[in-house]
Amino acid sequence: MHDGERPWLTELRALFPNDRVSTNPTVLEQHSHDESYHPPHFPDAVVFPESTEEVARLLRFANARRIPVIPFGVGSSLEGHVVPVRGGISLDLTRMNRILDVRPADFLVHVEAGMTRTALNRALARHGLFFSVDPGADATLGGMAATNASGTTAVRYGVMRDQVRGMTVVLADGRVIRLGGPYVKSSSGYDLKQLFLGSEGTLGVITSLWLRVFGLPEAAYAARATFPSVRQAVEAAHAMLRYGLALARVELVDRTSIRQMNAMKGTTYPEADTLFLEFHGSPAALEADLPAAEAIARDGGGTAFEIEREKEARDRLWEARHHLAYAYLHAHPGKKQLVTDVCVPLSVLADGIELARRELEARGLEGGVLGHIGDGNFHTIVMIDADDPADVARAEGLHEALVRYALSVGGTATGEHGVGLGKLKYQAEEHGEALSLMQAIKRLLDPAGILNPGKKIPLPPDESTG
Amino acid sequence: MHDGERPWLTELRALFPNDRVSTNPTVLEQHSHDESYHPPHFPDAVVFPESTEEVARLLRFANARRIPVIPFGVGSSLEGHVVPVRGGISLDLTRMNRILDVRPADFLVHVEAGMTRTALNRALARHGLFFSVDPGADATLGGMAATNASGTTAVRYGVMRDQVRGMTVVLADGRVIRLGGPYVKSSSGYDLKQLFLGSEGTLGVITSLWLRVFGLPEAAYAARATFPSVRQAVEAAHAMLRYGLALARVELVDRTSIRQMNAMKGTTYPEADTLFLEFHGSPAALEADLPAAEAIARDGGGTAFEIEREKEARDRLWEARHHLAYAYLHAHPGKKQLVTDVCVPLSVLADGIELARRELEARGLEGGVLGHIGDGNFHTIVMIDADDPADVARAEGLHEALVRYALSVGGTATGEHGVGLGKLKYQAEEHGEALSLMQAIKRLLDPAGILNPGKKIPLPPDESTG
Numbered sequence: 001m002h003d004g005e006r007p008w009l010t011e012l013r014a015l016f017p018n019d020r021v022s023t024n025p026t027v028l029e030q031h032s033h034d035e036s037y038h039p040p041h042f043p044d045a046v047v048f049p050e051s052t053e054e055v056a057r058l059l060r061f062a063n064a065r066r067i068p069v070i071p072f073g074v075g076s077s078l079e080g081h082v083v084p085v086r087g088g089i090s091l092d093l094t095r096m097n098r099i100l101d102v103r104p105a106d107f108l109v110h111v112e113a114g115m116t117r118t119a120l121n122r123a124l125a126r127h128g129l130f131f132s133v134d135p136g137a138d139a140t141l142g143g144m145a146a147t148n149a150s151g152t153t154a155v156r157y158g159v160m161r162d163q164v165r166g167m168t169v170v171l172a173d174g175r176v177i178r179l180g181g182p183y184v185k186s187s188s189g190y191d192l193k194q195l196f197l198g199s200e201g202t203l204g205v206i207t208s209l210w211l212r213v214f215g216l217p218e219a220a221y222a223a224r225a226t227f228p229s230v231r232q233a234v235e236a237a238h239a240m241l242r243y244g245l246a247l248a249r250v251e252l253v254d255r256t257s258i259r260q261m262n263a264m265k266g267t268t269y270p271e272a273d274t275l276f277l278e279f280h281g282s283p284a285a286l287e288a289d290l291p292a293a294e295a296i297a298r299d300g301g302g303t304a305f306e307i308e309r310e311k312e313a314r315d316r317l318w319e320a321r322h323h324l325a326y327a328y329l330h331a332h333p334g335k336k337q338l339v340t341d342v343c344v345p346l347s348v349l350a351d352g353i354e355l356a357r358r359e360l361e362a363r364g365l366e367g368g369v370l371g372h373i374g375d376g377n378f379h380t381i382v383m384i385d386a387d388d389p390a391d392v393a394r395a396e397g398l399h400e401a402l403v404r405y406a407l408s409v410g411g412t413a414t415g416e417h418g419v420g421l422g423k424l425k426y427q428a429e430e431h432g433e434a435l436s437l438m439q440a441i442k443r444l445l446d447p448a449g450i451l452n453p454g455k456k457i458p459l460p461p462d463e464s465t466g
Numbered sequence: 467m468h469d470g471e472r473p474w475l476t477e478l479r480a481l482f483p484n485d486r487v488s489t490n491p492t493v494l495e496q497h498s499h500d501e502s503y504h505p506p507h508f509p510d511a512v513v514f515p516e517s518t519e520e521v522a523r524l525l526r527f528a529n530a531r532r533i534p535v536i537p538f539g540v541g542s543s544l545e546g547h548v549v550p551v552r553g554g555i556s557l558d559l560t561r562m563n564r565i566l567d568v569r570p571a572d573f574l575v576h577v578e579a580g581m582t583r584t585a586l587n588r589a590l591a592r593h594g595l596f597f598s599v600d601p602g603a604d605a606t607l608g609g610m611a612a613t614n615a616s617g618t619t620a621v622r623y624g625v626m627r628d629q630v631r632g633m634t635v636v637l638a639d640g641r642v643i644r645l646g647g648p649y650v651k652s653s654s655g656y657d658l659k660q661l662f663l664g665s666e667g668t669l670g671v672i673t674s675l676w677l678r679v680f681g682l683p684e685a686a687y688a689a690r691a692t693f694p695s696v697r698q699a700v701e702a703a704h705a706m707l708r709y710g711l712a713l714a715r716v717e718l719v720d721r722t723s724i725r726q727m728n729a730m731k732g733t734t735y736p737e738a739d740t741l742f743l744e745f746h747g748s749p750a751a752l753e754a755d756l757p758a759a760e761a762i763a764r765d766g767g768g769t770a771f772e773i774e775r776e777k778e779a780r781d782r783l784w785e786a787r788h789h790l791a792y793a794y795l796h797a798h799p800g801k802k803q804l805v806t807d808v809c810v811p812l813s814v815l816a817d818g819i820e821l822a823r824r825e826l827e828a829r830g831l832e833g834g835v836l837g838h839i840g841d842g843n844f845h846t847i848v849m850i851d852a853d854d855p856a857d858v859a860r861a862e863g864l865h866e867a868l869v870r871y872a873l874s875v876g877g878t879a880t881g882e883h884g885v886g887l888g889k890l891k892y893q894a895e896e897h898g899e900a901l902s903l904m905q906a907i908k909r910l911l912d913p914a915g916i917l918n919p920g921k922k923i924p925l926p927p928d929e930s931t932g
Contacts, residue, residue, distance in 0.1 A: 103811070103813060105704070105812060105813035106811045106812050106813050107812070108811070147653055148651075148652075148653045148657075149653075150651060154650075154651065159651050161651075161657070162628070171903070175899055175902075176899065177898070177899045177900040177903060178898060178899075178900060179900055181876045181877070181878065182811045182876045182877075183809045183810060183811055183842055183876065183877050183878055183881075184620075184809060184812070184841040184842050184843070184881075185614075185616055185620065185625050185627075185809055185841055185843060185881050185882065186614075186809060186878035186880065186881060187613055187614040187615075187664050187807075187880045187881065187882050187883060187884040187885070188878045188879050188880045188884075188885060188889065188892075188893070188896055188897075189885070189893055189896065189897045189900070189901070189904055189922075189923070190661055190664070190665055190669070190904045190907060190908075190922075190923070191614075191627070191660045191661070191663065191664055192661075192900060192903060192904065192907075193660070194657045194659070194660035194661075195656055195657070195658075195660075195661065197657065198653050198656070198657055199656055203656070215708060215710065217710075218710070238571070242681060244681065244683075244684070244747075244748070281710075282710070282754075284754065285751055285754075288748075288750065288751075341653075343649045343650060343651055343652060344649060345569070345572045345574070345648045345649055346571060346572045346573070346650070347569060347571035347572050375650040375651055376649055376650050377650070377651060410647045410648045410649065411647070411648075411649050412647065412649055412652035412654045413654050414652065414653045414654045415649075415650075415651050415652060415653065416651065416653050417653060418653040418654075419653070419654060419655070423654065426654075427654065427655060430654055430655065431654075431655045432643070432644060433641055433642065433643045433644075434643040434644060434645055434655070434658060435655070436641075437637070437643060437658060437911075438655055438656045438658065440910055441656060441658075441907070441910070442656075444906055444907070444910055445903075456655075456656075457655070457656070
């Protein structure tokens with residue numbers, strides 16, 4: 001199709017109140033990219049639904065005309081998930097941001113998919129509750145569900161998949177289904193929730209979620225433990241987990257990344273491979289666990305162990321950790337990031353992290369390693385000049401080396417960021433014969449191929465739309 | 467088809483070594499029923515595969531000839547799941563009972579589907595590990611995966627769905643797929659594991675599992691707390707959970723059931739509505755938690771609180787709890803059981819349990835109530851004369867009243883036992899439009915309709931086989 005306004009836009013505008021549809025170039029630009037190095041592509045229009053019924057209306061319209069629909073939250077994805085690579089309609093869910101129900105006695109909350117996690121936590125605090133999943137970015141809960149996000153607290157509280165008790169999903173043809181509900185467990189029907197969790201908008205559009213929430217911990221202390229090597233840091237962390245300490249976060253930040261952190265945040269953390277730890281529990285239990293953690297760190301070669309009991313110091317520590325990707329960007333103006341995300345068996349995690357550091361050095365790439373090491377999941381942040389194909393190729397070479405390593409030890413190409421565009425090429429190798437079943441399910445649920453085409457699951461070219 | 471030997475049996479025998487195929491009437495009888503009141507039906511043959519490849523060979527054979535295949539573990543299902551209602555081949559997986567890999571550093575074990583949970587726990591003990599899911603019966607791990615079993619420890623460690631990191635599945639056409647693997651989390655591909663978990667053998671045959679295991683707790687204490695009413699017992703238990711006590715099991719046993727327990731087991735527990743509790747943690751943490759639990763029980767109207775620190779007394783207590791269904795059978799010779807299994811929001815659990823007791827009394831039925839009350843899941847054991855249609859109808863009336871109640875408050879017809887035959891009729895009401903998607907997935911994965919036909923998902927009669 002030629003450039004310029006699509007003929008269906010007039011029809012689309014007639015379907016909704018005026019303020020729901022935008023073709024403003026600034027709005028299109030905002031919906032053309034995510035936070036990754038993947039090239040932007042403009043949608044033809046952005047639609048801002050305010051209800052499940054409006055999402056259904058939009059999908060019926062798009063499905064009948066084979067127009068691509070790309071669900072969009074805040075655009076914080078890291079593999080090009082929300083880039084409208086074949087144009088079409090970016091479906092911005094951020095106006096669906098209400099809490100539908102808070103049930104403290106059930107440890108559940110019912111929210112619309114466009115609510116962000118920090119907005120939810122602000123609302124929950126008055127009930128003494130919190131929502132645990134913390135990927136760093138202030139993503140929408142629907143976006144987090146669609147990528148199976150996790151982050152620093154997964155080691156204690158689980159990943160996004162573990163929190164979703166129920167959901168409303170609009171299918172490609174506009175049918176609305178409800179899966180699960182406000183209960184803990186079920187053996188009724190097939191559990192279709194997990195098909196949509198992590199499906200990156202390619203099987204349906206999630207419009208509401210029943211989420212598990214937790215009581216705010218009585219006490220929370222943080223600590224930093226420094227080590228002469230990443231291997232010693234990983235081994236000490238795993239010893240703490242085996243010992244059953246009340247860890248809520250166990251993060252590795254390598255020495256290179258500590259340097260970036262200090263430079264941007266003004267912190268003065270020692271430039272060594274460091275564990276950032278957080279403990280949740282009763283004050284008495286934590287006062288017993290902290291010396292136990294320090295003893296394990298020292299036995300494992302640790303050189304320092306600093307406890308942060310005050311909320312302010314703790315918040316500064318985790319803010320520094322969560323802003324690390326931005327610290328790298330800040331130090332490398334004009335550059336973009338490729339972030340690897342493999343997850344491997346815990347027993348070979350140190351090997352994988354050492355490989356990442358060797359690959360960075362051997363390829364002359366700038367970056368560092370950080371890891372959710374209680375889960376076997378680590379990231380290599382690689383700074384790249386997105387306009388220099390040689391630079392992009394070097395970074396992708398590192399990415400490929402790490403994915404091949406992960407697959408060779410029985411791991412996975414992506415622990416929490418998802419596939420998007422960047423990990424499509426590894427899907428066949430990772431899933432083998434199971435990929436054909438994934439493709440069959442994609443065809444069953446989205447026969448016209450309108451839902452976030454070109455992402456998540458590789459399909460033959462003749463099955464694409466747009 | 468007429469009675470007597472099926473013509474395809476000669477071909478089937480030629481496919482396998484002699485000892486793999488049986489048509490011995492005793493063996494057929496063993497595979498004709500489960501532990502429920504559902505009428506038995508003989509299979510035409512029982513096949514005992516010893517490898518994934520043999521399962522694949524059997525399925526290719528059966529799929530080409532549209533012969534029903536009913537996966538079978540130890541036959542401990544409670545809703546007729548393994549009854550070959552349309553004849554065909556009972557696929558007994560109990561010879562596939564090996565441990566393939568134990569990985570203490572990864573907190574993982576790789577097992578064949580026919581291994582039982584107690585055999586696994588015997589093998590894990592030497593590594594200081596245990597597998598947490600405990601449904602009472604010594605079921606096979608494959609059977610537990612296929613029904614999403616849970617039981618007394620789910621409140622702390624999660625249900626079967628939470629333990630499976632990876633699996634091997636043979637599809638209806640004999641293709642073998644591998645899903646997940648020995649890692650904690652992934653956002654790669656679609657998560658198809660959860661489709662097969664809880665699918666009751668209707669979508670594929672699980673032949674191996676990567677299971678999460680836990681370190682044996684440093685200390686484990688049990689306690690019994692008695693109350694004047696089930697409501698007070700439930701409310702006290704929920705207060706203990708909100709308080710964050712280190713509970714590993716929180717079971718309600720009503721006064722009627724305590725009486726059956728004492729009669730069969732020779733225990734002398736007071737005949738009152740009782741909480742059976744277990745705490746896992748460090749000895750120091752538990753010595754702090756026990757008085758806290760007792761204080762909560764007393765504040766909530768509790769009349770007694772007895773602690774069992776010794777392993778022997780603790781084992782006796784949980785054996786009495788787990789053998790409760792048998793205690794009822796023992797006291798009612800010749801009768802069978804219908805066991806309800808609804809799961810409701812925690813906030814209305816006491817209402818649901820009170821309704822169950824009223825329904826028992828109003829209908830003049832013998833039985834009692836027990837509950838996994840940390841999960842909102844409770845069972846009504848109802849003794850019935852399976853040969854007396856009026857008796858069966860009365861019990862089914864109670865079952866229906868409880869399911870309608872559960873659905874009216876947003877709950878589910880089955881928390882852990884599964885659908886089998888007995889809860890088929892509730893699937894349309896519970897799942898609404900989502901049922902059509904479940905049916906479409908069943909057709910996609912099992913187009914010839916050979917996999918455990920007549921169970922789990924209602925289908926139009928013309929889609930059945932056999």
